Amino acid sequence: MSQPQFHTEQSRDVGKAPGGGLPAEQFEQFSTGILNEINIVMDGKAEASKLALTVLLAQGHLLLEDVPGVGKTMLAKTLARAIDCSVSRIQFTPDLLPSDVTGVSIFSQASHDFEFRPGAVFANIVIGDEINRASAKTQSALLECMEEHQVTVDGKSYPLAEPFMVIATQNPIEMEGTYPLPEAQRDRFMARISMGYPDANAEIEMLETHQSISPLQQVRPVASAANIAAMIKTVQEVYVSAAVKEYLVSLGQSTREHAQIRLGASPRALLQLLRAAKATAALAQRDFVLPDDVSAIAAPVLSHRIILDRRAIGAGETSAGLITSILAKLPVPQHTAARG
Structure with missing residues (x-):
């Protein structure tokens, strides 16, 4: 596609941050820092890393779809580690129950009342590994969470942490024992990407640097949940x-x-x-x-x-x-x- 020249008129100063957003310098500092941390682990996957950050800042959810071993779960974990916020991981299996995801009300002998025990979805970043291995009923437990950022159990609604993002992975090749995501569920994901295989140079670099220790150990948080919330506000403006x-x-x-x-x-x-x-x-x-x-x-x-x-x-x-x-x-x- 050709790259036309665009003309802008009366653009406001990008260094200003009305309405609670971050100044341009701070926004760039945090975004560059997060991407640098991700790229420590994800050799040759700069485009996928940037898309994951884009979806986070746009308040969306990401579906990573590809064959095993190309770094789907690693990308999700690395993004989570680059941000100082709560993270949970759900391994989707056929026997996983909706209450394992959202939580359940349990009768307490001490208080003689029902108490809500939050499920794994109560975190800033939720990693759903192999989401298509869970039943349709369990998959649907995520619908309200992803769309409304809340969980309703026994008629009572519980708000989820902000920012909130679901990063789900699935293998489109091996379909035995899986439950394909219905259209309504796929539509909840802002973006879907395939990781693909790295190029030869990136793969050689991976073999040299990742053979002794897990690269995740080198990743440090460079932004907090509050920083991400301010970046989201900047995007909204x-x-x-x-x-x-x-x-x-x-x-x-x-x-x-x-x-x-x-x-x-x-x-x-x-x-x-x-x-x-x-x-x-x-x-x-x-x-x-x-x-x-x-x-x-x-x-x-x-x-x-x-x-x-x-x-x-x-x-x-x-x-x-x-x-x-x-x-x-x-x-x-x-x-x-x-x-x-």
């Missing part, structure tokens, strides 16, 4: 012009009208894409969104939300490939006016 919003809507409509796509992007998918684009802009040290921010994040955000028809699948098309081709043909606004 990023400005989106009318031209960029129209570009977003045109992209969504193009997926719905495409001859090879049976189910296009929903309005909620476009809202998630907007939030991710704002985080992308903030990480690029801008206080406004460009169309390039939308196109850069579109495939990971939309590819798991659209369904191809049989002819497209038979022809070997992929969701990400079709989104890329749609973007290449979509008219790009040449002028984006930033907020005054």
Whole structure:
């Protein structure tokens, strides 16, 4: 896709932070520090690392989908270690119960009343390993948590910690004994990525540096939960012009009208894409969104939300490939006016 020149007008000073967000220098300091810590472990995975941070700052959830051994769980653990916040890990298995995830009310002999025992989901970052190995009932226990950031047990709601992010992994190759995520569950994830194999140089570097000790031992927290909350506030303040919003809507409509796509992007998918684009802009040290921010994040955000028809699948098309081709043909606004 060509890289047009965008013209901005009346952009506010990016060094200022109205409304509780961080100044640009502090935002860059924390984001760079987190990415540097992740890259200590994730050799050759800079793009995946940046996307994970983007989803966190956009208040979304991340689905890591790939074959075993390429670093899905390691990426989740490393991001969690780079932030000084609460972390929990859930190993999804067929016998895992919804109450193991959300919590359960237990009768206390001492107080003669029911007491709520929080489940593993009560943490800032929740790592769900092999999420497709749990039953559909257990998977659905995450729906309310991911969408509303709360848990309801016995008619009473309990708020989750903020910030809150679910990073789930699944193996798309070995399907025996698994329960594929339904559309409603997949739609809760802001982005889905495949890790892929590292290139030769990165793999050699990994063999040299990771053979004696776990690289996770070298990762140190460089930001607190409060810092992340302030960074999220900064992302929320990023400005989106009318031209960029129209570009977003045109992209969504193009997926719905495409001859090879049976189910296009929903309005909620476009809202998630907007939030991710704002985080992308903030990480690029801008206080406004460009169309390039939308196109850069579109495939990971939309590819798991659209369904191809049989002819497209038979022809070997992929969701990400079709989104890329749609973007290449979509008219790009040449002028984006930033907020005054």
